[in-house]
Amino acid sequence: MEEERLKKGRVIFHIDMNCFYASVEMAFNPELKGKPLAIAGNPQERKGIVVTSSYEARAEGVKTTMPLWQARKLCPDLIVMRPNFERYRAASSQIFQMLAEVTPIVQPVSIDEGYMDVTNADWSGTPIGLAEKLQAKILKELGLPCSIGIAPNKFLAKMASDMKKPLGITILRKREVEKVLWPLPVAEMHGVGEKTAAKLKDVSVYTIGDLANKDAYALKQMLGINGVRLKDRANGIDQRPVDPEAVHEFKSIGSSQTLPHDTVDEREINKLLGILGDNVERRLKRKQAAGKSVQLMLRYHDRRTITRSRKLYEYVDGKEEIVQVAKELLDKHWDQEPIRLLGITLQDVEEKKKIAKQLDIFTYEQEAGKEKLYQAIDELKEKYGKDTFVENLPSSSEARLQPGTSLQKDFLDDFKVKKRE
Structure with a gap:
């Protein structure tokens, strides 16, 4: 009866996949089940850290972001696998399809978690009964465990989903906040x-x-x-709606990477800037977007971090322009101390279709200083047609995941494209 009362107000689910990357690998290869498993980067490089691990590994003290050498010391029998991003992306897509079958009001927040507003969804019984069916379906059809928090708002649902893992279902009501939280x-x-x-x-x-x-x-x-x-x-107050459109919002697109070793080698630094520029350009293309400000992040050997940025006169979306500005910022602000990490972020980002709407025809003809942008627009129109900024969405082949640290954001990009198709 108490669960039924939740139906008088909002009923929000927070779905949180348990040890997602490790669980996907176990579902793909059942021989891994019940064994200490860690998903980690390259052990030969400094970024060889634990991304996630199974509960068996966690019981031995293995934790996320722990250096791999330390994890192996704590758990000598640890099985280590490098990430299979395509596999995780495919599994996540199936999960969110299942959620969408319950209600269209689904808001992904990362590759392995999201919110659902089931208040007006077509279901009978209690919220906990619906959660049990959904949890069982994901486990049976995909072999993946999840925890579900049930509450009248997003914050309480998120807190509830963390309370029982793995395969937990927790209801958290506002009146229980004082006692529980x-x-x-x-x-x-x-x-x-x-x-x-x-x-x-x-x-x-x-x-x-x-x-x-x-x-x-x-x-x-x-x-x-x-x-x-x-x-x-x-105090249990959170009025935010579950917003399927929130996945579309972005104001910056960036990429960063830790170097294998601290360095002052300009060739190595410039090579990494090129890689970061490729990553940013790829994500811009996926989003069909451009930006007007470039930010460079430098982290030194002593972990001291600085960010420097430059506002541009025109929107850019290409690697060459972005990397060029980043190099100029590096030349100006690098104090020649050994660099540990580099990052490039394009800020003030807008979708190209919105940029196109802002280009008034009279302004277009008068602002000769922006000739480079207009030439690019003309070339795109010549090649793809006049509505290139609106209609040319990335193909499925273009949207394939490139291994890297931006998997979570790339997944949200994919979710956006699928909703449009």
């Missing part, structure tokens, strides 16, 4: 990162309950509007 350390609250948790502890906010009862003005002074937002969440 308030005793927890503030660092365990969704939306509170390491730096925010440290700031909160400086003002004697140690638990979620402390945050819920903290003066809103003091929080705003310290954390801005996010401080007030976090106080609301700590």
Whole structure:
């Protein structure tokens, strides 16, 4: 009966796949089930870290982001596999298709988690009964375990899904917040990162309950509007809708990579800038977008990090222009200290169809300074037709995943393209 009462308000599910990459590999090869498994990068390079691991490996102390050598020391029998991005993408696509069969109001937030608003979906029985059926279907048809949080809003659903793993189903009502959430350390609250948790502890906010009862003005002074937002969440207040269109929103597109070793070798640095430029250009093409500001990130051997950016006069979407600006920023701001990590981000990003609408014909003819952009537009129109900015979406072959750290964002790109088709 208590579950039935949830139907009087919003009923939000948060679906969280358990040890997703490892679970996909176990489903693909059942011989791996029950064994300590880690998905990790290249062990010969510094980026050879654990991406995720099975519960058997976690029981031995293996954790995400742990260096592989350390994980092997803790778990000598650890089976290590490199990521198979195509396999994970395919599995994720099947999962979200299943969610969409329940309700069209599905909001992916990464390759292995998303929200569903099932308030007005066509289902009978209780919310927990629906969750059990969905969980069982994903497990039976794909061999993949998931946890589901059920609540009247997104924040509580997310917190609930973390409470029982693997294969957990948890209902968290607003009236239970004080009893269930308030005793927890503030660092365990969704939306509170390491730096925010440290700031909160400086003002004697140690638990979620402390945050819920903290003066809103003091929080705003310290954390801005996010401080007030976090106080609301700590009190179980979250009015955000489950928004299928949120996957479309983006204002920047970037790529970063840690070097195999600290270096001052300009050839090695320039080579990596080219790789990063390729990654950014590829994602821009997938999104059919362009941007007007280039940001370079440098992390030195001592982990000191700087970012420098330049605003451009015109939209760009090509590797050459992006890398050229990045190199100019590097020449200007690099202090010749050994570099550990490089990143390039294109900011102020817009979809090309929106950019095209902004190009008034009179402005087009008058602004000779933007001739390069207009020439590119003319060439695209000549090659693909006048509506190239609107209609030429990436083909399935173009949308294939390139292995790298942007898998999560690439997945969301794919989700967007599929919705349009």
